Amino acid sequence: MPLDYSLLESGNEISNQTYTLGQKEVALYLEAVQDKSSREFDKSGIELSPPMAVAALSLRGVVVDLQIPGGTLHVGQEMEFLNSVKVGETLRCVASLASNNVRGEWRFMVVSLIVLNSSGLSVMKGKSTIMLPA
Amino acid sequence: MKLGADLIPIKKMITMDQIRMYADASGDYNPIHINEAFGKNSQFGRNIGHGMMAAATISEIMAESFGTAWYNTGKMKMRFRSPVYPGDEIQTSGQIKKLEDTTNSSHITCTVIITRQDGEVIISGEASVKVDKPASAGD
Numbered sequence: 001m002p003l004d005y006s007l008l009e010s011g012n013e014i015s016n017q018t019y020t021l022g023q024k025e026v027a028l029y030l031e032a033v034q035d036k037s038s039r040e041f042d043k044s045g046i047e048l049s050p051p052m053a054v055a056a057l058s059l060r061g062v063v064v065d066l067q068i069p070g071g072t073l074h075v076g077q078e079m080e081f082l083n084s085v086k087v088g089e090t091l092r093c094v095a096s097l098a099s100n101n102v103r104g105e106w107r108f109m110v111v112s113l114i115v116l117n118s119s120g121l122s123v124m125k126g127k128s129t130i131m132l133p134a
Numbered sequence: 135m136k137l138g139a140d141l142i143p144i145k146k147m148i149t150m151d152q153i154r155m156y157a158d159a160s161g162d163y164n165p166i167h168i169n170e171a172f173g174k175n176s177q178f179g180r181n182i183g184h185g186m187m188a189a190a191t192i193s194e195i196m197a198e199s200f201g202t203a204w205y206n207t208g209k210m211k212m213r214f215r216s217p218v219y220p221g222d223e224i225q226t227s228g229q230i231k232k233l234e235d236t237t238n239s240s241h242i243t244c245t246v247i248i249t250r251q252d253g254e255v256i257i258s259g260e261a262s263v264k265v266d267k268p269a270s271a272g273d
Contacts, residue, residue: 025159028155028158028159029159029160031155032152032155032156032158032159032160032187033152033156033159033187033190033191033194034146034152035190035194036144036194037194037195037197037198038197038198038201040197040201040202040205042202048202048205050190050193050197051193051197051204051205051208052186052189052190052193053159055186055193056159056160056162056186057160059160059162059186060160060161060162063160063161063162063163063164064161068162068164070164070165070166070169070172071164071165071166071172071176072164072166073166073214074184074185074186074214075213075214076212076213076214077185077186077189077210077211077212077214078209078210078211078212079208079209079210079211080208080209081204081205081206081207081208081209082206082207083206084202084205084206085205
């Protein structure tokens with residue numbers, strides 16, 4: 001059933017999904033963005049996920065659960081990486097609506113994002129501003 | 135790292151194959167990115183790349199300059215100003231604009247920018263990171 005965006009209010013949770021960022025997912029991400037920077041490892045030698053792979057994951061549920069229509073544009077992004085993420089970690093990505101306004105032919109939504117690891121520790125938070133055809 | 139110092143810039147070609155790969159990696163299959171007919175009928179007249187795919191290059195230059203500190207303490211604030219198209223060559227650069235020292239760490243703020251081959255700005259913003267100072271000999 002299509003979402004009626006006009007009914008969404010600030011504070012509404014719009015997505016709550018759990019994903020595993022494994023070796024395969026990280027490799028696909030690195031190939032897609034042609035990231036040639038040195039890989040980083042934690043003190044025990046476990047490879048760390050690139051922060052922007054975590055950021056991309058944080059938006060995955062938003063795209064699906066908010067039923068983002070074709071033609072939607074991403075106009076702004078804030079991110080804060082709070083703790084590194086090991087490759088293979090399972091992450092919970094929660095998104096809630098921070099604002100929802102119509103201006104002219106476009107609907108502007110600001111979505112707050114938070115990503116937690118399996119211990120409940122926040123690893124990333126952020127805000128996405130998207131512009132949907134109204 | 136000194137005030138006004140440049141981060142090492144990078145250049146990349148954006149291809150349709152990469153855009154499709156990024157759609158798979160991110161789960162963002164918005165047809166404006168991957169459907170040729172949809173792109174042609176859009177306000178852009180063609181497909182556009184994901185903003186976050188281009189923005190990944192900012193994270194790359196920050197990671198290259200600051201290592202794991204970027205993974206643990208990095209912050210970015212960006213505005214997507216103009217689309218990136220398949221076939222574009224983008225250049226990502228950054229410059230240190232603020233350095234705040236405390237006893238044990240430095241908070242470094244950089245202006246960051248991504249431009250296309252024609253000089254148009256695709257993304258502009260700010261990225262910051264907190265870097266621990268090496269322990270002194272007496273510590």
